[in-house]
Amino acid sequence: MLEIKNLSKEYKTVTAVDHLDLNIKDGEFFGLLGPNGAGKTTTVRMISTITPKTSGEIVIDGESIDRNLTVIKAKIGVVPQQNNLENETSAWENLEVHGILYRICKEKRRKKIEELFEFTGLTDRKDDLVKTYSGGMKRKLMIARALLHEPEILLLDEPTVGLDASARRKMWDLLKRLKSNGLTVLLTTHYIEEAEVLCDRVGLINKGKLLKLDTPWNLIEEVGKVTVEYFKDGETQEEFFRSREEANVYAGGLEGDVRIRPSNLEDVFLKFTNRRVEEA
Amino acid sequence: MSGLYGILWQEFIVFKRKFWATSIGFLVSPILYLVAFGWGLGSGMEINGVSYMAYIIPGIIAMNTMMTSFNNTANSINISRIFYKTFEYYVISPINMTVYALGKIIAGACYGIYSGILITVIVSIFTSDLIITPYFIFIALLNCFVFSALGFLIGLLINSHADMSKFMSFVITPMSFLCGTFFPIDKMPELLRWFIYLLPLTHTNIALRTTGETPESMMLHAAVLMIYLIVIFIVSIRLCKKVE
Numbered sequence: 001m002l003e004i005k006n007l008s009k010e011y012k013t014v015t016a017v018d019h020l021d022l023n024i025k026d027g028e029f030f031g032l033l034g035p036n037g038a039g040k041t042t043t044v045r046m047i048s049t050i051t052p053k054t055s056g057e058i059v060i061d062g063e064s065i066d067r068n069l070t071v072i073k074a075k076i077g078v079v080p081q082q083n084n085l086e087n088e089t090s091a092w093e094n095l096e097v098h099g100i101l102y103r104i105c106k107e108k109r110r111k112k113i114e115e116l117f118e119f120t121g122l123t124d125r126k127d128d129l130v131k132t133y134s135g136g137m138k139r140k141l142m143i144a145r146a147l148l149h150e151p152e153i154l155l156l157d158e159p160t161v162g163l164d165a166s167a168r169r170k171m172w173d174l175l176k177r178l179k180s181n182g183l184t185v186l187l188t189t190h191y192i193e194e195a196e197v198l199c200d201r202v203g204l205i206n207k208g209k210l211l212k213l214d215t216p217w218n219l220i221e222e223v224g225k226v227t228v229e230y231f232k233d234g235e236t237q238e239e240f241f242r243s244r245e246e247a248n249v250y251a252g253g254l255e256g257d258v259r260i261r262p263s264n265l266e267d268v269f270l271k272f273t274n275r276r277v278e279e280a
Numbered sequence: 281m282s283g284l285y286g287i288l289w290q291e292f293i294v295f296k297r298k299f300w301a302t303s304i305g306f307l308v309s310p311i312l313y314l315v316a317f318g319w320g321l322g323s324g325m326e327i328n329g330v331s332y333m334a335y336i337i338p339g340i341i342a343m344n345t346m347m348t349s350f351n352n353t354a355n356s357i358n359i360s361r362i363f364y365k366t367f368e369y370y371v372i373s374p375i376n377m378t379v380y381a382l383g384k385i386i387a388g389a390c391y392g393i394y395s396g397i398l399i400t401v402i403v404s405i406f407t408s409d410l411i412i413t414p415y416f417i418f419i420a421l422l423n424c425f426v427f428s429a430l431g432f433l434i435g436l437l438i439n440s441h442a443d444m445s446k447f448m449s450f451v452i453t454p455m456s457f458l459c460g461t462f463f464p465i466d467k468m469p470e471l472l473r474w475f476i477y478l479l480p481l482t483h484t485n486i487a488l489r490t491t492g493e494t495p496e497s498m499m500l501h502a503a504v505l506m507i508y509l510i511v512i513f514i515v516s517i518r519l520c521k522k523v524e
C-alpha cells in the first residue's frame with residue numbers, strides 16, 4: 001500500500017529523516033513511535049506532499065507521489081497535528097467544501113457527511129462554527145474530513161496530542177472502530193500506550209532513523225517481557241527478563257524500592273536508544 | 281473546475297457571515313478621505329479644470345479597491361500559511377495550485393469590487409461628479425485583480441505579520457499617496473515621476489479619469505495593468521508550487 005524507500009529530509013543544520021525505509025501493508029494499522037523531534041511529523045509531511053523530500057521515493061498503490069500529482073493525492077487522507085480547519089465556517093461547511101474539492105457528487109457527499117458526523121459523534125454540533133469546538137472535537141472533525149473522500153490510506157499525525165485523558169480514550173475508541181473497518185492507517189505518536197493499544201506493527205524511530213520494526217508484542221518479547229525497576233545511584237534503573245521467575249530471582253538480590261512489572265514499548269525504546277520516548 | 285467552485289463557495293460563506301462588519305468596514309476610510317480631502321481641504325479648489333471633489337473621487341476608488349483587494353488576499357494567504365495552516369490543507373488536497381491561486385485571487389478581487397461598488401453608491405448619493413463608462417469599469421476591475429494577485433504573491437513570500445505591515449508601510453501606502461490619487465503626478469520631480477509612472481496604481485488613477493486621453497494612451501494603461509497581472513500571476517503560481 002505505502003512504500004517508503006530511502007527517504008531523507010535534510011535541513012541546513014540537521015537531518016530530520018535519515019534514509020528511512022518502510023512498507024505498510026494493505027489494511028494495516030501502522031505506528032511510528034518516537035520522541036519529539038524524531039522525524040515522525042517530517043515523514044508524514046513528506047508523504048502528504050507538504051514538505052518536499054531531499055531524496056528517496058514514496059510510492060502509494062504502485063504510484064510515486066509528488067505535490068503536483070492531483071489524482072494520487074485523492075488516495076490519501078491526512079489528519080495533521082495542528083488544526084487546519086476553517087474556523088469561521090461550520091463543521092458541516094468544512095466537510096461540504098472538502099467534498100467539493102475532492103469531486104464527490106452532491107448526493108453521495110451529503111450522505112457520507114451525515115454518516116461521518118454520526119461516526120464521530122458530532123451530529124448535534126454540525127452546524128456550529130468550528131471556532132466554538134473543543135480541541136478533541138476539532139480533531140474528530142479533522143478525522144471525519146480526512147475520511148470523507150474514502151482514502152486508501154489515512155495518515156494520523158499525533159492524533160491525541162494535547163487532549164485530556166478522557167478525550168484521548170474517546171479518540172482511541174474512534175480509531176479502534178476505524179481499525180475494525182480495515183482501513184490502512186499510518187499513525188505517529190510519542191504515547192507508548194497508544195502504539196500498544198492500536199498498532200499492528202510499530203516502527204521505532206529516533207533521530208530520523210528507523211531502529212526497530214515489528215509487532216508491539218514481538219518487540220517487547222525481544223527485550224524481555226518482564227521488567228525489574230529499581231532505584232539506584234539517584235535514578236530509576238531497569239533490567240529486562242524473559243520470565244517472571246528470572247525477574248523474581250534478580251529482584252530478590254536488590255535492596256530498596258523494587259518493582260516488577262510487564263515490559264512496554266517504552267522499555268524497548270529505552271533499551272535501544274538509552275532515551276525515553278515520552279521525554280521531550 | 282470543482283476546485284475553483286469549492287474555494288469560492290467557502291469564501292462566499294465567510295463573506296455572508298461577516299456581511300455587515302465587512303460592508304461598514306469598507307466604507308470608513310473612503311468616507312474619511314472624501315470628507316477630509318474633498319469637502320474639507322479641497323472645497324473651492326480645482327485641478328485640471330474640474331472641482332477637486334470630481335478629481336479625487338476616481339482616485340479614492342482606485343486607492344480603495346487596491347487596498348481592499350491587496351489586504352484581503354495578502355492577509356488571507358499569510359494567515360492561512362502561518363497561523364491557521366489551512367494553506368497546507370490545500371497543498372494536500374487534489375487541487376492544482378494554479379486553481380487555488382486563481383480562486384484566492386478572484387475572491388480577493390471580489391472584495392475589492394464590492395468596496396468599489398459601495399463607494400460609487402455613496403458618492404452618487406451626494407454628488408454627480410462621477411462619470412462611469414465601460415472603460416472605467418474595466419480598469420477598476422483590472423485594478424482589483426492586479427492588487428489581489430500582488431496580495432497573493434506577498435502573502436506567500438512574507439513569513440511574519442510584522443514584515444507584512446512593513447510591506448504595507450514601504451510599498452502600498454506610498455503608492456496610494458504618490459500615484460496620482462490626490463494630485464496629478466506631473467507635479468512631481470521628473471526622475472520620481474518616471475518611476476511613479478511605472479507603478480500600476482498610477483495607470484489606474486490616470487485611466488479612471490479619462491479626460492482628454494487618446495485611445496492609444498487608454499490602451500496603454502489597460503496593457504500595463506494586464507502585464508502586471510499576468511506576470512504576478514505566473515510568479516505566484518511558480519512560488520505556490522514550491523512554498524512549504
